[in-house]
Amino acid sequence: MASYAAAPSSAGTHAIGPRRLGVLLFVASESMVFLSVISLYSVGQGRVDHPNPQETLSAARMIPFSVALWLSSGTIALCARRLARGRYGGMRLWLLATVILGAVFLGGELSEWLELFGERVTAASNVWATTFFTLTGIHGLHVIIGLLMMLALLGVSLRRPLAHGGESGLELISIYWHFVDGMWVLIYGVVYFWSAFMAR
Amino acid sequence: MASVARPLPGYAGVGVGPPGAGLLTWVSTVDHKRIGIMYVATGLVFFAVGGIESLLMRSQLAQPDAQVLSPQVYNQVFTLHGVTMIFFAVMPLLFGLANYLLPLMIGARDVAFPRLNAFSYWILAASGLFLYYSLLSGGAPDVGWYAYAPLTEHPFSPTNAVDFYALALILSGAGTVATSINFVVTVVHHRAPGMSYNRLPVFVWMMLVTSALSLLALPTLTASLIMLLVDRLLSGHFYDPLGGGLPIMWQHLFWIFGHPEVYILALPAFGFISEIVPVFSRKPIFGYSFVVASGIAIGFLSFGVWAHHMFASGMPIIADMAFSASTMAIAIPTGVKIFTWLATAYGGAIRFRTPMLFALGFIAMFLIGGLSGVTLAVVPIDWQVNGSYYLVAHLHYVAVGGVAFAIFAAWYYWFPKMSGRMMSERWGKAHFWLFLIGFNLTFLPMHLLGIEGMPRRVYTYPAFEGWGDLNLLITIGAFIMGLAVVVFVGNVLWSLRFGRPAGDNPWEAWTLEWATSSPPPSYNFASIPTVTSRRPLWDVAHPEAPDWEHEREL
Numbered sequence: 001m002a003s004y005a006a007a008p009s010s011a012g013t014h015a016i017g018p019r020r021l022g023v024l025l026f027v028a029s030e031s032m033v034f035l036s037v038i039s040l041y042s043v044g045q046g047r048v049d050h051p052n053p054q055e056t057l058s059a060a061r062m063i064p065f066s067v068a069l070w071l072s073s074g075t076i077a078l079c080a081r082r083l084a085r086g087r088y089g090g091m092r093l094w095l096l097a098t099v100i101l102g103a104v105f106l107g108g109e110l111s112e113w114l115e116l117f118g119e120r121v122t123a124a125s126n127v128w129a130t131t132f133f134t135l136t137g138i139h140g141l142h143v144i145i146g147l148l149m150m151l152a153l154l155g156v157s158l159r160r161p162l163a164h165g166g167e168s169g170l171e172l173i174s175i176y177w178h179f180v181d182g183m184w185v186l187i188y189g190v191v192y193f194w195s196a197f198m199a200r
Numbered sequence: 201m202a203s204v205a206r207p208l209p210g211y212a213g214v215g216v217g218p219p220g221a222g223l224l225t226w227v228s229t230v231d232h233k234r235i236g237i238m239y240v241a242t243g244l245v246f247f248a249v250g251g252i253e254s255l256l257m258r259s260q261l262a263q264p265d266a267q268v269l270s271p272q273v274y275n276q277v278f279t280l281h282g283v284t285m286i287f288f289a290v291m292p293l294l295f296g297l298a299n300y301l302l303p304l305m306i307g308a309r310d311v312a313f314p315r316l317n318a319f320s321y322w323i324l325a326a327s328g329l330f331l332y333y334s335l336l337s338g339g340a341p342d343v344g345w346y347a348y349a350p351l352t353e354h355p356f357s358p359t360n361a362v363d364f365y366a367l368a369l370i371l372s373g374a375g376t377v378a379t380s381i382n383f384v385v386t387v388v389h390h391r392a393p394g395m396s397y398n399r400l401p402v403f404v405w406m407m408l409v410t411s412a413l414s415l416l417a418l419p420t421l422t423a424s425l426i427m428l429l430v431d432r433l434l435s436g437h438f439y440d441p442l443g444g445g446l447p448i449m450w451q452h453l454f455w456i457f458g459h460p461e462v463y464i465l466a467l468p469a470f471g472f473i474s475e476i477v478p479v480f481s482r483k484p485i486f487g488y489s490f491v492v493a494s495g496i497a498i499g500f501l502s503f504g505v506w507a508h509h510m511f512a513s514g515m516p517i518i519a520d521m522a523f524s525a526s527t528m529a530i531a532i533p534t535g536v537k538i539f540t541w542l543a544t545a546y547g548g549a550i551r552f553r554t555p556m557l558f559a560l561g562f563i564a565m566f567l568i569g570g571l572s573g574v575t576l577a578v579v580p581i582d583w584q585v586n587g588s589y590y591l592v593a594h595l596h597y598v599a600v601g602g603v604a605f606a607i608f609a610a611w612y613y614w615f616p617k618m619s620g621r622m623m624s625e626r627w628g629k630a631h632f633w634l635f636l637i638g639f640n641l642t643f644l645p646m647h648l649l650g651i652e653g654m655p656r657r658v659y660t661y662p663a664f665e666g667w668g669d670l671n672l673l674i675t676i677g678a679f680i681m682g683l684a685v686v687v688f689v690g691n692v693l694w695s696l697r698f699g700r701p702a703g704d705n706p707w708e709a710w711t712l713e714w715a716t717s718s719p720p721p722s723y724n725f726a727s728i729p730t731v732t733s734r735r736p737l738w739d740v741a742h743p744e745a746p747d748w749e750h751e752r753e754l
Contacts, residue, residue: 017389018313018388021384021385021388021389022312022381022385025380025385025415026377026381028415029377029380029381029416029418030419031419032417032419032420032423033419033420033422033423034423036420036453036456037423037427043446043449044438044444044445044446044449122434123430123434123435124435124437125443126444127436127438127440127443127444127446128444130430130431130434130436130437130438131438134426134427134430134438
């Protein structure tokens with residue numbers, strides 16, 4: 001009996017803590033929202049005359065903004081590293097850099113939207129435009145939520161030292177942020193590279 | 201060392217206040233048991249509402265050319281009935297019971313994120329009210345529970361009803377996803393010492409699979425509803441053929457959610473039965489690993505069968521064949537479950553108490569529903585009976601004969617734990633027999649009506665079709681079911697006051713929830729128990745022959 005009772009406890013030896021696991025499950029769930037819309041995009045994009053991605057979108061124009069977003073995944077990792085070493089000044093700097101890079105991306109997307117609106121391309125134009133605005137809109141909303149969380153964290157860090165480690169707020173936000181950046185790889189690949197550039 | 205209670209993260213300082221009875225303590229509670237009870241109570245209220253809606257429909261259909269409901273109202277009533285029963289009656293009843301039981305069964309003091317748990321409940325309750333608020337804004341949704349495009353597009357549904365439908369389901373989906381995250385993290389992180397995955401109660405295993413399905417299936421519904429709202433509110437074209445959209449994509453996305461959803465409802469029910477049949481047969485469950493593995497197999501397969509809802513939509517023949525085959529394949533793990541329950545009961549000293557009666561009723565009725573499901577997987581048969589009452593019969597044998605029977609079994613089984621009092625056996629048996637008879641009178645004749653060609657979702661039918669007699673019989677059966685539910689509610693109210701005190705373990709059961717007092721204290725376990733086998737309370741009661749000595753054989 002003793003051997004059973006002393007068998008290793010089911011709990012206690014986990015590499016992934018509860019909060020981290022919770023966020024990982026959440027982004028896994030969110031990814032299905034993106035995959036659903038992307039699947040409709042790939043079904044619907046070839047079926048339209050005008051506006052269509054080949055004429056309206058520029059794959060090159062979004063490159064600098066996309067790179068800014070992908071770089072921000074690196075800066076938030078540097079931010080976590082500074083935090084782990086207790087260097088709060090550097091941590092705040094890299095967090096601010098992440099927010100700025102995210103905002104640059106958002107600005108790029110917004111200017112593209114406004115340009116399209118100027119050409120009278122809206123969600124009501126045709127199925128391609130509907131899907132394009134919905135997909136980039138849902139992604140942009142995720143970016144905005146990420147930026148708000150980071151700004152809140154920045155505010156907290158000015159008042160008291162942040163926790164660090166796998167279960168810390170910064171670590172949980174960066175999981176979400178990597179997910180948002182990763183989704184943009186998929187969206188850039190399908191929308192800008194495949195449907196706008198390759199199909200030209 | 202392993203038996204030392206470790207502090208539970210996320211628990212400290214919440215939910216341990218004095219167990220006051222004031223309304224405010226319920227509103228502010230984060231105790232999984234109170235939240236579970238609120239879920240169950242909400243589910244019962246919506247179950248009554250959805251039941252009244254079905255009786256309204258049956259009153260209209262009792263005779264040919266009747267005029268109890270207008271066609272417009274009839275459409276709203278059958279839509280509300282479906283949405284209410286699935287999302288706001290059965291889901292809260294299942295997730296509420298799981299909320300109550302899951303932490304107790306694994307020896308935890310609460311779920312991993314108690315405040316998130318309260319959020320899940322309140323957003324679900326609010327979204328249920330939100331759906332019904334549509335009645336005040338000019339009429340309820342009238343597009344059926346699966347709301348096929350392009351009927352839901354603005355030109356065909358100009359009122360706000362479909363927007364209410366979409367928003368209510370998006371909100372309730374968010375609550376379900378949050379609960380599912382909570383359940384998975386709780387099981388991974390808060391099991392008592394010794395509670396290995398190989399010793400988890402089958403119900404907990406089924407909730408793990410259900411949570412995984414919810415996490416992946418519900419966001420698909422959310423996305424398709426967001427796209428529907430874009431179509432309706434921003435003049436989009438996702439499902440609008442004039443703008444290049446494809447209405448068929450709604451069907452695909454909806455059923456990629458919808459078929460896993462069927463198992464999100466069925467797997468917890470399987471879990472209930474797998475807990476109840478062994479206790480009332482006085483035997484350990486037969487083939488534990490097969491019961492668990494078949495549940496996991498059903499979870500995987502459930503994502504590969506969605507288009508069997510769409511055989512009539514003109515898919516390529518190869519798709520018809522593939523989905524026909526995958527649908528028949530899912531009957532195999534389901535059959536494994538039926539056989540393990542029968543093998544568990546076989547040769548046992550069966551106690552025919554009310555929970556066991558409902559569990560046996562479940563096995564028989566669910567079997568009929570499962571078999572008619574296999575007939576529907578045969579594409580030529582499906583083409584004949586698609587959209588007829590045959591389908592209505594099938595889905596209710598699964599949803600009522602399956603899920604509702606299991607919920608009643610679970611209710612009678614765990615009510616003593618939750619309230620501290622036994623339900624009346626006499627009235628429980630009256631409830632069972634009335635419900636069983638009423639159920640079969642209602643849904644068995646629907647098979648015949650369907651084969652004879654009576655379409656579903658028609659508000660009336662002409663007398664010359666000769667469907668009047670069977671329809672009258674169905675309506676009588678429906679009202680017998682209604683009477684059974686009245687008996688049930690009376691039994692609950694009576695037992696809450698006058699029921700015999702239950703004691704800790706009235707059924708001589710073996711899982712950890714029965715180690716606590718009835719009802720359990722807010723902290724569940726004063727010291728976290730150490731688990732030595734799949735039946736921890738058996739080991740305590742029978743130290744001379746504990747289960748763990750035989751564990752490798754089980």
